[in-house]
Amino acid sequence: MTARARAVPGLTKPRPAKLPTLAERTLGNGLRVVAVRRGGVPMVHLRLRVPFAGRKPDHLPKRLVLEATMTHGTSAHSRTELAVALQEVGAGLSVSTDTDRLLIRGESLKSGVPRLLELIAEIVTDAQYPKAAVVGEVSRLQTQLKQRLSQPGEIAAEALRNRLYPEHPYGRDLPDPEDIAAVTAGAVRTLHRRWVVPPGSLLIMVGDITPARALDQVERALAEWSGDATKPAPAPQVPIGGDLTLVDRPGAVQSNLRLGGNGLCRRDDDYAALSLANVAFGGYFASRLTQNIREDKGYTYSPRSGLVHGATASGFVVEADVATEVTGPSLVEIAYELGRMVTAPITSSELESAVNYLTGLLALQTATQAGLAGVLETLLADDLDVSWLREHPAALARATVDDVLEQARRFLAPAALATIVVGDAARVGEAVGALSPVVTREA
Amino acid sequence: MSYDVRRHRLSNGLRVVLAPDRSAPVVAIAVYYDVGWRSEPEGRTGFAHLFEHLMFQGSASLEKMEHAHYVMSSGGTLNGSTRLDYTNYFEVLPSNALERGLFLEADRMRSPRVTEENLANQIAVVKEEIKVNVLNQPYGGFPWLLLPPLLFDTFPNAHNGYGGFEDLDNATVEDASEFFKRYYAPGNAVLAVGGDMDPDETLALIEKHFADIPRRKTPPRPSFSEPGLTSERRGEVVDANSPTPAVALGWRVPDPLGDMDAYLPFVVLADILVRGDASRLRQRLVHDEHLVTDISAAVSLLEDPFDVRDPTMFLVTAFHGGEVASDDVVTAIDQELDRLATDGLEDGELSRIQARIAASLLTRLDFILGRTLAMASLEQQRQDPGLVAGLPALIGSVTAAQVVAAAATLQPDRRARLDLKPGASR
Numbered sequence: 001m002t003a004r005a006r007a008v009p010g011l012t013k014p015r016p017a018k019l020p021t022l023a024e025r026t027l028g029n030g031l032r033v034v035a036v037r038r039g040g041v042p043m044v045h046l047r048l049r050v051p052f053a054g055r056k057p058d059h060l061p062k063r064l065v066l067e068a069t070m071t072h073g074t075s076a077h078s079r080t081e082l083a084v085a086l087q088e089v090g091a092g093l094s095v096s097t098d099t100d101r102l103l104i105r106g107e108s109l110k111s112g113v114p115r116l117l118e119l120i121a122e123i124v125t126d127a128q129y130p131k132a133a134v135v136g137e138v139s140r141l142q143t144q145l146k147q148r149l150s151q152p153g154e155i156a157a158e159a160l161r162n163r164l165y166p167e168h169p170y171g172r173d174l175p176d177p178e179d180i181a182a183v184t185a186g187a188v189r190t191l192h193r194r195w196v197v198p199p200g201s202l203l204i205m206v207g208d209i210t211p212a213r214a215l216d217q218v219e220r221a222l223a224e225w226s227g228d229a230t231k232p233a234p235a236p237q238v239p240i241g242g243d244l245t246l247v248d249r250p251g252a253v254q255s256n257l258r259l260g261g262n263g264l265c266r267r268d269d270d271y272a273a274l275s276l277a278n279v280a281f282g283g284y285f286a287s288r289l290t291q292n293i294r295e296d297k298g299y300t301y302s303p304r305s306g307l308v309h310g311a312t313a314s315g316f317v318v319e320a321d322v323a324t325e326v327t328g329p330s331l332v333e334i335a336y337e338l339g340r341m342v343t344a345p346i347t348s349s350e351l352e353s354a355v356n357y358l359t360g361l362l363a364l365q366t367a368t369q370a371g372l373a374g375v376l377e378t379l380l381a382d383d384l385d386v387s388w389l390r391e392h393p394a395a396l397a398r399a400t401v402d403d404v405l406e407q408a409r410r411f412l413a414p415a416a417l418a419t420i421v422v423g424d425a426a427r428v429g430e431a432v433g434a435l436s437p438v439v440t441r442e443a
Numbered sequence: 444m445s446y447d448v449r450r451h452r453l454s455n456g457l458r459v460v461l462a463p464d465r466s467a468p469v470v471a472i473a474v475y476y477d478v479g480w481r482s483e484p485e486g487r488t489g490f491a492h493l494f495e496h497l498m499f500q501g502s503a504s505l506e507k508m509e510h511a512h513y514v515m516s517s518g519g520t521l522n523g524s525t526r527l528d529y530t531n532y533f534e535v536l537p538s539n540a541l542e543r544g545l546f547l548e549a550d551r552m553r554s555p556r557v558t559e560e561n562l563a564n565q566i567a568v569v570k571e572e573i574k575v576n577v578l579n580q581p582y583g584g585f586p587w588l589l590l591p592p593l594l595f596d597t598f599p600n601a602h603n604g605y606g607g608f609e610d611l612d613n614a615t616v617e618d619a620s621e622f623f624k625r626y627y628a629p630g631n632a633v634l635a636v637g638g639d640m641d642p643d644e645t646l647a648l649i650e651k652h653f654a655d656i657p658r659r660k661t662p663p664r665p666s667f668s669e670p671g672l673t674s675e676r677r678g679e680v681v682d683a684n685s686p687t688p689a690v691a692l693g694w695r696v697p698d699p700l701g702d703m704d705a706y707l708p709f710v711v712l713a714d715i716l717v718r719g720d721a722s723r724l725r726q727r728l729v730h731d732e733h734l735v736t737d738i739s740a741a742v743s744l745l746e747d748p749f750d751v752r753d754p755t756m757f758l759v760t761a762f763h764g765g766e767v768a769s770d771d772v773v774t775a776i777d778q779e780l781d782r783l784a785t786d787g788l789e790d791g792e793l794s795r796i797q798a799r800i801a802a803s804l805l806t807r808l809d810f811i812l813g814r815t816l817a818m819a820s821l822e823q824q825r826q827d828p829g830l831v832a833g834l835p836a837l838i839g840s841v842t843a844a845q846v847v848a849a850a851a852t853l854q855p856d857r858r859a860r861l862d863l864k865p866g867a868s869r
Binding site: 013322360367 | 503508572806
């Protein structure tokens with residue numbers, strides 16, 4: 001299998017992507033509407049984002065029941081009738097919530113847009129949350145919660161959230177079963193009335209549309225929606241490192257390692273440099289982390305790091321699911337690679353690679369109707385505008401290896417990170433305990 | 444809707460599909476080799492997938508990690524996957540990296556660099572992959588690894604394509620060399636390029652980088668067909684990681700290629716049963732009777748319905764909380780299939796499902812990578828990459844009578860049923 005080495009071709013002149021043109025209007029009720037033409041296929045993708053950052057402890061179980069039952073009937077249509085009406089125009093609709101927002105995602109054939117908007121309007125203004133539907137979904141959510149709690153990835157993510165944001169809604173995504181059981185139809189209706197309101201909300205449509213006309217269609221459909229602005233939960237405390245949390249999962253054949261700490265939001269002047277530090281460390285396949293614990297040592301299949309964003313906090317996380325028997329060595333190698341990031345600059349070739357990767361990734365993420373709708377939702381909700389799609393690549397290109405080192409020192413230092421290990425404590429406890437003070441708890 | 448699709452064949456047998464689309468400065472490159480799990484030798488379960496990993500370990504002119512490095516440092520992403528009937532490799536890149544991407548694929552089609560060290564490393568990585576997705580995961584491998592041995596009898600169709608650890612450990616560099624020589628011949632591959640490129644210039648680049656890969660014998664693809672079942676087969680697994688039960692039902696379906704008219708109604712039927720809150724099984728089992736927490740139906744195991752050859756299956760999978768017996772869940776499914784076979788579809792039921800499927804197909808086509816992968820696969824299996832734009836119309840051609848007839852074939856005595864019992868103490 002030997003052959004003469006051939007030279008890898010260089011890159012030709014890049015053709016820059018065109019920035020999307022946004023048509024925009026804020027309705028009298030406070031709803032901000034953005035429409036973008038993106039042809040390609042005769043479809044439209046839509047996102048309606050509603051601020052939903054409640055601070056009360058029972059907000060979590062209530063919002064989970066609300067998202068599961070929001071499309072279960074209005075005074076005009078039953079759940080089944082709504083589902084039929086959507087499919088008749090090739091449309092689909094889903095409702096989800098997280099600690100910051102409720103998101104209604106819709107898609108339809110372009111001919112179905114007026115109908116899709118009518119049905120969304122009906123749901124946000126008149127969802128009924130029938131008692132039988134709420135009771136049924138409460139029971140289903142309890143079973144699903146049991147299923148989620150059996151997944152090591154879910155256990156690890158929740159343990160890390162608990163550690164990073166212990167006194168804040170960001171600290172939990174899995175409620176107690178009895179808290180789900182306590183949710184009533186009346187409580188969900190009240191939650192809807194209070195939170196599903198147009199002020200602060202954002203509707204984005206991307207697809208084979210005429211934007212000016214689309215804005216009119218949205219205004220016609222949603223002008224009657226009303227309500228007062230809500231007040232989001234305050235920002236959490238900045239997370240700190242500390243003892244390692246070992247979550248015991250007897251018999252586990254792998255350990256799920258999670259490290260996390262503070263990060264920067266996209267608006268921050270240093271965000272580009274931190275993004276580059278993350279990519280070079282573990283943010284893509286060509287990273288140091290993958291090179292080390294996967295391609296050199298074979299400890300793991302898919303190690304990775306990333307920047308994660310909530311509305312009022314951002315974080316840096318490292319994840320690796322490793323063979324039980326190399327749990328200790330994997331923690332050592334992760335700390336070693338983090339340590340390298342904060343004690344010496346990355347090479348200029350690592351920098352160039354990370355810059356090109358992040359620039360190209362942004363172009364890919366915005367290349368489809370659905371992808372562009374998602375990116376715009378993120379940017380606009382972050383008080384950025386579409387020019388960020390041009391400014392961020394420029395900021396990446398300006399960053400130096402010293403800038404990257406400076407941000408790595410602020411956010412990638414091992415001592416600043418909280419560490420979670422989900423695994424078989426009987427088999428990994430000794431090695432883990434030799435590396436760090438440990439607090440062990442049950443899954 | 445249609446796309447500008449051009450087909451070529453190089454003198455070494457490599458089939459080429461070119462589909463220009465200048466709407467964004469992005470290109471997708473896909474290489475499909477006509478070998479999947481079904482072709483791996485006995486005693487070497489999981490080898491096709493392991494070999495996919497080895498294709499990223501360096502090649503004639505590239506060191507280990509360089510392939511990924513060149514793609515990503517050009518602003519692109521990459522991956523590969525192994526399925527029953529194919530192994531694919533793909534990149535999406537800014538269009539100024541087109542020639543580089545072609546070079547990278549040509550280099551490993553010419554000669555991957557498999558060493559003892561890289562093989563041992565990737566066996567370890569694949570084992571961790573299997574632990575993440577199967578051994579350390581509730582419902583891991585259910586039903587995609589666990590149902591085939593019940594529904595099929597012959598090794599190609601029935602075995603575990605992720606691989607047993609002993610078989611993976613036994614894999615050798617010689618195995619890899621022989622597997623490559625046999626199945627990775629240029630004549631056994633399809634190269635598809637879609638997106639921001641000029642087809643004539645691109646073909647010239649393809650000639651430049653691929654044409655000197657020597658022609659090799661292309662392996663004949665055997666028939667993997669088996670007789671259908673004549674009585675119900677039952678199986679049971681206890682999953683130590685799972686807290687609640689599940690049940691999977693699989694029926695054989697007509698040949699997706701040889702008998703497409705008979706196959707298509709099953710594709711529509713799957714969505715009639717489970718797509719959206721108005722679908723028959725979701726409505727009754729999830730919402731009205733609270734029998735299950737989730738239910739799905741699909742034609743084929745992992746692939747999409749137009750990505751698989753004969754034999755394949757119609758699959759219904761249901762998860763529930765254990766308050767009812769799995770028998771009650773299966774009875775309700777059977778009753779709904781009977782009702783459909785006896786009373787037929789409701790007014791408008793077929794057309795709305797066809798509209799919904801069309802919308803999903805269009806959304807997939809909107810992404811240049813999804814479109815290019817589909818074209819490569821359609822070229823490989825059907826010699827018709829342009830069919831990608833015609834799939835919504837094909838779905839639209841299915842009649843109510845055909846769907847009803849399809850439902851009538853899903854009888855208990857033709858199926859395999861696998862029960863998953865929860866073994867988790869938590």
